[in-house]
Amino acid sequence: xxxxxxxxxxxxxxxxKVHIAPLGIIAERDGWVIAPFRxxxxxxxxxxxxxxxxxxxxxxxxxxxCLTGRKEWPxxxxxxxxxxxxxxxxxxxxxxxxxMKEDETRPRFFCRVAAEETHxxxxxxxxxxxxxxxLAILVSRLGMLPREKIESEIAYLSIAVEKTAGPEExxxxxxxxxxxxxxxxxx
Ligand SMILES: Cc1cc2nc3c(=O)[nH]c(=O)nc-3n(C[C@H](O)[C@H](O)[C@H](O)COP(=O)(O)O)c2cc1C
Numbered sequence: 001x002x003x004x005x006x007x008x009x010x011x012x013x014x015x016x017k018v019h020i021a022p023l024g025i026i027a028e029r030d031g032w033v034i035a036p037f038r039x040x041x042x043x044x045x046x047x048x049x050x051x052x053x054x055x056x057x058x059x060x061x062x063x064x065x066c067l068t069g070r071k072e073w074p075x076x077x078x079x080x081x082x083x084x085x086x087x088x089x090x091x092x093x094x095x096x097x098x099x100m101k102e103d104e105t106r107p108r109f110f111c112r113v114a115a116e117e118t119h120x121x122x123x124x125x126x127x128x129x130x131x132x133x134x135l136a137i138l139v140s141r142l143g144m145l146p147r148e149k150i151e152s153e154i155a156y157l158s159i160a161v162e163k164t165a166g167p168e169e170x171x172x173x174x175x176x177x178x179x180x181x182x183x184x185x186x187x
Pocket of ligand 1: 006007021023024035036037038041133
């Protein structure tokens with residue numbers, strides 16, 4: 001399996017409107033592949049402006065927030081780049097698309113790294129952060145997974161949250177669980 005970095009991807013459309021979404025970028029050769037499912041704003045934007053900024057962050061509220069309608073995270077401009085980064089990024093990479101492989105469900109954009117910068121030290125993950133990230137992925141697939149699988153994974157992940165979550169992880173977990181509950185209640 002290739003290495004996949006779970007990150008927050010910013011892109012802009014033709015008129016410069018910024019879109020932010022969690023995506024896993026996939027290591028390939030000397031670059032990274034961005035593979036957005038159809039339909040998605042990230043896909044539309046990359047077709048309009050073939051540049052993405054990858055923000056690496058340990059603030060899991062941003063992953064959970066993006067999946068639950070909370071997309072207003074502070075952004076910072078990058079010199080000589082049309083796309084901003086997350087202000088909370090510990091580091092970022094500017095990726096330029098060099099090749100696109102069409103696909104009916106999930107086109108692949110092969111990108112080269114045009115620039116990279118570090119902004120703050122990475123001081124490690126706790127188990128609750130990892131659990132929130134896993135729940136965020138489950139939430140992004142609610143429509144595709146059977147209820148029993150979702151419930152059994154949540155039961156396992158909630159142990160780490162109960163034992164190790166701080167206020168930020170607890171908040172992020174709460175946002176995601178609201179989404180799970182409204183999915184199961186059909187609203
Ligand atoms: C950790 C994580 C990784 C994800 N990776 C991908 C991905 O590689 N491709 C994708 O299409 N969606 C991925 N998703 C789901 C997207 O974030 C979500 O569907 C999003 O709304 C994309 O659509 P948009 O660009 O229209 O916002 C991921 C979600 C999480 C939480």
